[in-house]
Amino acid sequence: MLKNKNIVLIGFMGVGKGSVAREVIKHSDYITIDTDDIIESMQNRKIKDIFAQDGEAYFRKLERNVAAWLESSVKNTLISTGGGFYKQENLKKIGTVVLLDSPFEKIIKRIKHHPNALKKLKKRPLLKDLKKAQELYDERRPEYLKVADIVIDVTKKSALECSKELLKKVKTHA
Template structure:
């Protein structure tokens, strides 16, 4: 969260033949409601079922596509079957700084209720980061880099990996 997945994805699309999709966007379209509402109305367990459905569809149906995922998507059993896993990596403090310095900071913070409690957000980051690093085929350190720089590095590293 807050590492610039969307910005980097848009840059990758500009400089490659990839298209980009976001699993949270797919879920919101499928459910015709926002992720926040799904969590509030149905709970996390229901949301994770939706992610599992999306993961199965991605594995069967999607090729040559950059897929941005939500923070808990890494737990999907078929993740490695979907494609090359790229981690956009950054320290927690750098992520918070990046979000707060964004022109739409208020909107971005509102969209991320987990960040209303920075202590809990840091704990979640510290729990998940080792798992992300273990799963990643390619790691891009995004700290103090523009989306364009990250996209160029991503494309270079993915070509070497495939």
């Protein structure tokens, strides 16, 4: 039985969590929410502005508040998370944790080739410096693998292919 019957998508920023989530809801009974969207709504400002005005520590506090709410109040939902959300202590209590995984270079290439590439890069403050972003990826990836219940390699796969694989693996994981 899935914990709360939620699916929690984790992975590095730009890996395609939102795209895969949109495909999953087309092919299942899940609804989807995004933790960054919730935080932006709560604060009535963009993530990049929260980082610029109040810093990363404040943003992580907001994520903890959202994580507590997700655990207590959200069921039967696919939850797309920000790149650092995997650090929430109650992550496994929220739902089945699915890592969307891809090499750093492929993530950056995917973002740069997206029709809205400039907008996508602008909304991710931690991608301003690609050297630092690579270091962050290298630091996070082993941690992602450690907390994931299921890993989906998204490299060379469409969002539709990833969503079908995700739904199949979640069903057999239950």
